[in-house]
Amino acid sequence: MEENQQQISQDSNQQENNQNQQQEQQNEVHDQQQEQQQQEQQQQEQNQQEQQQLYQQEQEQQQQVSQEEQKQNLQLTQPQSQNKGNDTFHLDEFFEDDGFPINVAVTDPSIKEGVSKYILYCVKGEDKQGVFEVYRRFSDFYALRQALCTRWPGVFIPPIPPKKATGNFDAFFISERRQLFEKFLSELSKLKFLWYEQEFQTFLRSPHSDIEKALSNLPKFYYEDTINKYQNVFRSLQGKILSQELDEKIQSFTLFLKKIKDQLIKFKDQMKVLMNSRQMYDVEFDKFISFLLPQYELTCLKEYVGNIVEGKFVFAEQTEPKINNLLQELRDMTYGSKLKELYLSIKQEIYEIEAFIEAVGYVTIYENNRKTEESKVKTHEKELAKAESGKKSLFSNKSSEQKVQEQNMKIEFHQSMLDKVNQILDLIKVITGYISVEKFKKAELWSYVLENDNLTSFEITK
Template sequence: GMETVEDITIEESKDSRSCLRICVTNPSIREDTLSKYVIYTVQGLDNQGDFERVRRYTDFVKLRMLLIENWPTCYVPPIPPKQVIGNFASQFIESRRKMLNHFVSKISELSYLYHAEEFQQFIRGPEDYEKATSLKQSICSIEPKFTSNFEEFNQEEVSDQRIQTIAGFEKFAKSNFVSLKEFKETVKTVKLQYEQFRYLMNGFSKKFTEVESQYLNYFGTVNIFTPLSAEAQENPFETLYEWIKFEIVDLKSMLQVVEHRYFLDNEKYKAECKVSEYNKRISKLQSGKSSIKQMLSTKSKEQNISSTEAKLAQKEKEIKAFSMVIRIALNRLGAYELPKFQEKKTKEYKTMMQQFSSLLQSEFQTFNHSAEESLKKSQS
């Protein structure tokens, strides 16, 4: 089975959690000559004091991409997907704000991401977050962050069980997307039809009451029909729909994190190819063979050898860094990130089902009450 999170002790640094508050508020539409866009205020307070920045949706996209690249295989919460039409409808803006708010609050729970330069620049840095593009890091800068933040995953080789956990999740997520998307469409239809049904039932209830009272007036029978309660209630299927919409996005973001390991493997392989290329070049130079490019070069043979050796040393350093990061990443994914994700999903699903079931129950109690009362009266 899967390792549980308890198997591994994780020190989530509590240093600033106690006084940490962060939220995305106050969305407003801005227009300049060429474009129209929505800005959001990101504000909060932590042990460094308070902060407030105005950010666009594209800044959030940029931030998330940077976190994924600079913290490979670490879970980064999702942001709402891009949408082309209906971007300025107030309902859309509000649901996007909610999800962006969820994004920053989840990051604030992951101290290594919260204190990372990419995120600090986002909440405290220049007005123009595009300037932060220089924050993309090389593997040699990523490796020391990994060894200092996740040293407990650096001790051992990656076990087969952990590899299986990772592969198992990947298989599950990919095969599940199709059915989740289909279910989302089903729920959407039911949700809309249900609104319609409610609307019709309200009209029906009013009409029935009218007809019955006219009927009674003439025949002198007793009032039997008990009208449906007209209280506005939350549509139970709305809860289900919101859950599944988020679920698809969240699974996608976890899959993106898990698949990032292929990118690391590939980059490491490229570095290894370079190493063998430099080694061949050095032995050619030493044996006195030289390419046309080197013949035309003003550098001496010794200079050519030493500059190639410097490149070789750099690539070897990168390969070491890749190996270290990949090992930590796979250990973290298999022993911590995925079990934690599984636990979170189970909890979220239970919460949603509680809401959904209790809404559905109170919904049908309304019908039940009307039917029971009417039945009693008709039998008396």
């Protein structure tokens, strides 16, 4: 009897414990659900605030002009006929001369010590803002070009030499870079809409040593800013036609450049071998002029004349002006080899092709941006349809009216972004097709060699 009572007591205690555990588990689940709901609500509120901020920010940037009025200002419309009269474009109309020439030079490269060695270049000259003289290193040139590419999407920005591993400070490398930097600035001086913009003037006249930081502190550019800027700078392109033919022109020329780039790389490699061979020849030729020829003269005179009279040596004492001039011409012809000029021209050509392909690449970038915005618009349109139908979400406590308002706001925002992306994409195509392609054809190596009759100056014997 006593054992039965003990068993009953134990069963009762066990049942009570089980009930307590179940209650604790239920309380824990309830607490977790409440915490999850609070987190979801906070996240939704945060997302809504961020979306509203983005929308307000973009609204502040855009002008009170409708999409139809903007496109009318751009006058970039699909062709109604096959008339190609509007396709005619004169580059001179774009590269207007303001009557004030720009002079710029890169001089006096010097090796400096810091955390690591680097080369400092003097950039000096004069423009309509006045005289300038600053000292810049490779990272400054690089930061400038990156800023120009980012803030002027689709515009051809002249190239600079690529980054190299540290430690290359031989005379030829420094001289080559100086020439390429000078070429970069010279080409920019022809694009005065870039020269007098904030980016370049910061590089040219900023007193701060950290040019990269100074450029990053410039006001940020939004889609609306890019559209307004391009409408103003490229106003001579108004009325130009967007067509499939223009797209094909850009694509075919880009494909041509990629093919010619591969050939130029092979040409450059062969020129490097030839140039190194010529350099070895130059060293030996200098030994011949400076040491072997005078020594031969001394030996012969001692043998055949006997008594050597000072002042009578031609090569050893270099007293004869005509001979001296001849020897100097031989040295100049050797050390000033046109092979180096040709080699550098080929490298410059490769860099310019890469810069052109980089500029055209913004077409793909903005096409991807367009797809992204189109996808977002469609997604929010689906969400709007759900909200309007009164369907409820398990994870949202918002009313149908709130959901409709939120989705309409998101659709309006992304549709506005989509319109701007399309405008910039159209502008990039027109700028590339009517300006960059035509200008590029006239400024490259084949024009330099064939039109200026310089091919004969590159013969190996010189």
